[in-house]
Amino acid sequence: MTRRAVVIGAGIAGLAGAALLAREGYVVEVVEQQDAVGGRAATWRHAGFTFDLGPSWYLMPEVFDHFFRLCGTSAAAELDLVALDPAYRVLREPSSGPGTAEALDVRTGHARELFEAREPGAGERLDAYLASAGETYDLAVREFLYRTWASPSALLDAELLRRAPTLARLLGTSLERFIGRRFSDPLLRQVLGYPAVFLGTAPDRAPALYHLMSHADLTTGVLYPRGGFGTVIDAVARCARRTGVVVHTSTQATGICTRTSNGRAHVTGVEVAAGGRSWVIPADVVLGAGDLHDLETRLVPAPLRTYPERWWRRRDPGPGAVLVHLGVRGRVPQLTHHTMFFTRDWRTNFDAILGPRPRVPSPASMYVCAPSRTDPGVAPPDHENLFVLVPVPAQTAIGSGGLDGGGDPVVEQVADEAIAAISRWAGVPDLASRIVVRRTVGPADFARDLSSWSGGALGPAHTLRQSAMLRGRNASAHVDGLLYAGGSTIPGIGLPMCLISAELAVKRLRGDASPHPLEPHPHEQHPLELHPREQHPLDQRAVIA
Structure with a gap:
């Protein structure tokens, strides 16, 4: 008998879930409320930009490699990846004039020298810190990330019990x-603490277990998919297309x-609605790959x-964000990738x-890509493409963004202050006068376009x-066949986790x-033909119905 699956949401989790379900033998349809696939990892093209x-950090490459292997291909065949050097630059708020911010260039594999130069003895302590981070990272991959946690008995795993004292210290600090x-x-301290932001929280609120994140950027390194992260979405969509998955964009799930x-x-x-009509797509399995709050409380x-x-009232939505997309005339060498x-x-x-009395910070820490x-x-x-992310409270009252102010x-106002800060901290005095494209996104946009709980930016x-x-x-307790995926479920936030x-x-x-990852189907262990990336443009007619 034909088994049918419907996936709600065409972000990376939804597209990946659709591809894997199709390889399990399901006939799969995906419904996406936006007019394009990608979700939080979508792409905007304007005026040549x-x-x-x-998402803009390609970390944990082994997770991407594993997914593509499950789909009978490889990251090398699908993406054009380049290692970043430096991995990133850190600027600390200046205490005096423009361009006087302390600056550190963090290079993968060379952090020891950087730490030692700033604090005698810190190089050796960093070696121990990264050894612990690597060991914890390996434990997370072996025991945590690929578990469904369907039963509390998973906590009785022999290795988890053996490592319980260490885990308790890391979780309790x-x-x-x-x-x-x-x-x-x-x-x-800020270099080691900032990964907490990737996890939707602050260093004083994240368990020390997450020092494992430093293994990803300081040891493994940071990659970039040439062409932007839209190429990652295109690659996952190709994996879905090859298995016959159909994606309906501009189509909202209503129940x-x-x-x-x-x-x-x-x-x-x-139940779905599009173009003024509604209908039901039959399914034996439904994978909700959108925001879990929206899926549960609306559908x-x-x-x-x-x-x-009532469950959500006791939960932390993480930060919201103001995003600023800037097209800048001329080059900005004061910034790294x-x-x-x-x-x-x-x-x-x-x-x-x-905190308990949320407000928009000023001055604000921020990230520029x-x-x-x-x-x-x-x-x-002779232009630059700048993506600015300013964390703010997850409050839709902060508002929506728009074009050209x-x-x-x-x-x-957040965008204006961010542009001024980049100009002053990095020493780009004429930045504002060189902006030719300006687009902002606020928490209300996240809520409207992505159905994001409380307007949160990450999950x-x-x-x-x-x-x-x-x-x-990742499964309903009361409805058989209803599964969940994405950043608001296990294992967590970020493209690899999705x-x-x-x-x-x-x-x-x-x-x-x-706790183990899936193995590829036997006939895909050694794929006979891996087509070059250039031969697989996303065929909109085949994927989008």
């Missing part, structure tokens, strides 16, 4: 304290249909919700965003109460409770 709208016990220099048999509910399909019938509204701007009073900055420093193709000749006042924060088995699960979440959905269907 190609802007990534969200904040990342900020863990770093502070080892290093004194404020800027070095999940169920039937009850022997006291249990089971999915039967998804699942109230009596069948695993995560009703990734540049981190850190305020001196870091704790006050984080408290403004995540200048992909045109590596990839001239994402901007017209046309967003809501608070959003545009629920990786605090202790929202990590591993304590995070939103790829793993898609795989976990398949493991749920198989009843696979092991």
